Amino acid sequence: MAGKLRVLLVEDSEDDAALVLAELKRAGYELLSERVYSAQALQDALSRREWDFVIADYSMPSFTGLEALKLVRGSGRDMPFIVVSGTIGEDVAVDAMKAGANDYLIKDRLARLAPAVERELREATERRDRRVAESELRESENRYRGAMQEANLRLQSLSSRMLEVQESERRHIARELHDEIGQALTAVKLHLQSAMRRCGPEARQPLEECVLITDQALDQVRNLSLNLRPSQLDDLGLVAALRWQIGRQAAASGLHTEFEADELNERLEAALETACFRFVQEAMTNVVRHAQARNAWIEARRNGDRLRVSVRDDGRGFDVAAATREAIARGSLGLLGMQERVGLAGGRLNVSSRPAEGTTIVAEFPLRFAPPRARRARRNDNAGSSTAR
Numbered sequence: 522m523a524g525k526l527r528v529l530l531v532e533d534s535e536d537d538a539a540l541v542l543a544e545l546k547r548a549g550y551e552l553l554s555e556r557v558y559s560a561q562a563l564q565d566a567l568s569r570r571e572w573d574f575v576i577a578d579y580s581m582p583s584f585t586g587l588e589a590l591k592l593v594r595g596s597g598r599d600m601p602f603i604v605v606s607g608t609i610g611e612d613v614a615v616d617a618m619k620a621g622a623n624d625y626l627i628k629d630r631l632a633r634l635a636p637a638v639e640r641e642l643r644e645a646t647e648r649r650d651r652r653v654a655e656s657e658l659r660e661s662e663n664r665y666r667g668a669m670q671e672a673n674l675r676l677q678s679l680s681s682r683m684l685e686v687q688e689s690e691r692r693h694i695a696r697e698l699h700d701e702i703g704q705a706l707t708a709v710k711l712h713l714q715s716a717m718r719r720c721g722p723e724a725r726q727p728l729e730e731c732v733l734i735t736d737q738a739l740d741q742v743r744n745l746s747l748n749l750r751p752s753q754l755d756d757l758g759l760v761a762a763l764r765w766q767i768g769r770q771a772a773a774s775g776l777h778t779e780f781e782a783d784e785l786n787e788r789l790e791a792a793l794e795t796a797c798f799r800f801v802q803e804a805m806t807n808v809v810r811h812a813q814a815r816n817a818w819i820e821a822r823r824n825g826d827r828l829r830v831s832v833r834d835d836g837r838g839f840d841v842a843a844a845t846r847e848a849i850a851r852g853s854l855g856l857l858g859m860q861e862r863v864g865l866a867g868g869r870l871n872v873s874s875r876p877a878e879g880t881t882i883v884a885e886f887p888l889r890f891a892p893p894r895a896r897r898a899r900r901n902d903n904a905g906s907s908t909a910r
Contacts (some may be wrong), residue, residue: 528554528573528574529554529575531575531576531579531589533582536846540772550635574587576602577633579605579617587616594790602723603634623641625697685761694749706742714732758789759798762822764784767805777815781820784823789890792866793866793888796863797866812880814879831883831884833879833881838874838875838878866886867887869885871883871884
């Protein structure tokens, strides 16, 4: 492995330095060397040139090998450092190795010098290669994380946009059902009732059946419209919409519910109101379908700059970790969909449950209020919709 070697000698004896260099030349090294024997000279040499190796005498009149070792290591350079001494005790050798020396030699056994230099140069090369590989790995990991973060941001943006489009379509279809189909069915009912008043007894029963069918269709249209997008959410705000939705689900299921909420003096952003409403709607649907609960407690509390919404029941509970694994395996939207919707609104979801101990689901959202212009636009939009109805 002999070749060019830039070696820095920390040695006060010119003769000893010559012996070290002669041993290295005998091993086939082409040398570029410099001899120093003070701290200042060592620092100057380190600043002038890059060195492959440092060989230092352990004991000098005004400078020691350990002091030289400290300066070299303090410079941040990873270069092999061998301590050479006329006499060195075992304790001194151990201290030198602990301080960062790569090896130590006795001056009258310099035959070990060339193999030691070759070994340490090889290990230094391996360390440099390992650092390069680790640096490239870190850069690759950083690029991968950056790409994944960008992909996640794009996916979140896409998911958020899809939810916005979904809610917009829900709102549009709900109004079409209420305004167009609802009004058409109401007109049909009025004409049927008018025909009943003018027809003979033989036609009355069929017309009554038609009126009954129309009433049922009107109820279905009304329920479809409310399920798609309740007008209370757009017209009256989050708290009123939650109170209406909870009461509606409780009446349909026989579940006893208690709802407490802090009144909000300002309207929240539409996306935040929708996320909160859908969270409670989904949580209450899960309580009715799966919890076998008798009671449910729902709260919406303002805590500083955050809104905390919780749904708690006294039902049978479940193993959260097992349910999450099963949802992932089956591709079920349940908890995962709820968690995604809350996350897209900037919130955090926490589910606490144990078998036979009920369930508590808490969503915390950052409070974001609708700007005045958006509130005016919402009122104008609702006014137009009310006129159409």
